[in-house]
Amino acid sequence: MKHSDFELIDRTLGGNGDAFEELVNRYKKSVYHLTYRMVHDYEDAADLSQETFLKVYQGLLKFKRKSSFHTWLYRIAVNLCINYLRKKGNRQFVELDNIHTVQQPEVLNKLEMEELQDVVSHAVSQLPEKQRVSVILRIYHGLSHKEISDILGCSVGTVKANYFHAIRNLRKTFKSTINPQESFES
Amino acid sequence: MKCKHVQQKMIDYAEHVLNGAAQQQIEQHVHTCRECSQELKAIQGTLELLSSNAKIHEPPEQFWNDFTTDVMRKVRNAEPAAPVGSLFSGWHMRMAMACVLVFMLLAGIYAYRVLRRSSSVMVTQTNETPEDATDPSALDAALQTIVPTELSQDMLDTEFALFDDMESSALEMDSNDTTLDGLLSGMSDEEKRALLLELYKMRKPSQ
Numbered sequence: 025m026k027h028s029d030f031e032l033i034d035r036t037l038g039g040n041g042d043a044f045e046e047l048v049n050r051y052k053k054s055v056y057h058l059t060y061r062m063v064h065d066y067e068d069a070a071d072l073s074q075e076t077f078l079k080v081y082q083g084l085l086k087f088k089r090k091s092s093f094h095t096w097l098y099r100i101a102v103n104l105c106i107n108y109l110r111k112k113g114n115r116q117f118v119e120l121d122n123i124h125t126v127q128q129p130e131v132l133n134k135l136e137m138e139e140l141q142d143v144v145s146h147a148v149s150q151l152p153e154k155q156r157v158s159v160i161l162r163i164y165h166g167l168s169h170k171e172i173s174d175i176l177g178c179s180v181g182t183v184k185a186n187y188f189h190a191i192r193n194l195r196k197t198f199k200s201t202i203n204p205q206e207s208f209e210s
Numbered sequence: 211m212k213c214k215h216v217q218q219k220m221i222d223y224a225e226h227v228l229n230g231a232a233q234q235q236i237e238q239h240v241h242t243c244r245e246c247s248q249e250l251k252a253i254q255g256t257l258e259l260l261s262s263n264a265k266i267h268e269p270p271e272q273f274w275n276d277f278t279t280d281v282m283r284k285v286r287n288a289e290p291a292a293p294v295g296s297l298f299s300g301w302h303m304r305m306a307m308a309c310v311l312v313f314m315l316l317a318g319i320y321a322y323r324v325l326r327r328s329s330s331v332m333v334t335q336t337n338e339t340p341e342d343a344t345d346p347s348a349l350d351a352a353l354q355t356i357v358p359t360e361l362s363q364d365m366l367d368t369e370f371a372l373f374d375d376m377e378s379s380a381l382e383m384d385s386n387d388t389t390l391d392g393l394l395s396g397m398s399d400e401e402k403r404a405l406l407l408e409l410y411k412m413r414k415p416s417q
Contacts, residue, residue, distance in 0.1 A: 041285075044285060048277075052277055066269070070273075074281050074284065077285070078284050082288060141262070144260060144263040163257070163260045164264055191221050194256050194259075195252050
């Protein structure tokens with residue numbers, strides 16, 4: 025029988041260590057993917073993911089359950105990543121242009137695809153903090169603006185605005201990669 | 211529908227999150243407007259490129275096993291989450307609670323004496339902090355400390371004036387009016403107020 029997140033939390037607080045292990049197994053991959061996309065380093069992502077679960081465990085009693093468990097979990101992970109990145113040295117937004125000339129990602133060979141993925145990852149990593157988090161949570165974790173606003177602790181409007189500008193910035197970055205004129209139908 | 215309004219809703223359109231009527235309006239416009247069609251393709255291309263990058267290098271299965279083992283080891287070594295059942299059990303916990311009670315009693319006596327000594331001094335707090343400004347009238351008052359009354363009313367009632375006199379970096383974006391009014395048009399009054407509150411907090415240090 026599959027227990028809900030809140031049931032597992034209750035069991036953990038009741039002294040059942042297996043319950044917390046189940047929570048870790050349930051979310052470890054998504055947390056790791058999130059931290060990796062934030063910091064772009066496998067080892068650091070693993071450390072930050074482990075630290076996330078440790079903080080979660082230590083904070084379980086303070087968790088008010090006003091949001092879902094995974095929203096709270098993501099919030100802790102994002103905060104840890106942001107702190108880590110700030111300590112490491114905040115990266116400044118640099119507009120990248122003409123970095124690629126391919127137009128159809130689906131026809132690329134493996135090497136080109138990897139190169140393209142590096143370019144995309146790099147472009148996302150260069151976005152300002154809130155824009156970057158908005159894109160990662162929306163595109164790669166499929167979260168709604170409302171869920172992202174809960175995680176970031178800001179309004180839905182702020183999330184929408186940051187996401188909007190992130191896509192506009194990335195659109196400028198990728199403008200040599202995309203050729204919109206080819207498919208106009210009128 | 212004007213090109214400007216269409217382009218402001220382009221991302222929502224590309225993500226299919228608009229309601230049916232709005233989706234259809236944009237679709238019709240895009241079919242007859244070269245500029246918007248190209249803009250849409252660029253946005254769709256950007257979203258596709260981002261999505262094509264969805265997969266990351268997946269660590270081997272052993273990594274995940276070790277991950278759980280490491281986390282659980284750290285958890286066991288860390289301060290426990292204080293199981294509910296054991297909160298009021300054990301002699302050491304009872305002793306700790308007794309100490310807390312004694313401390314609170316002493317603190318209470320001390321506070322009472324201090325208050326009596328300073329009872330002639332009136333301390334008034336006139337500056338409302340943004341954190342207190344949870345109701346609309348308090349927020350209006352807070353806004354009036356940074357902008358003229360007319361403008362604060364405008365900020366609440368219109369979409370454009372909201373970002374007048376704002377530093378473009380405040381929200382980590384180029385907050386020019388032409389790109390923002392479309393976003394704001396979709397917001398409820400409550401959301402606008404929440405955004406205003408954030409802007410107010412950001413501006414306060416420079417006041």
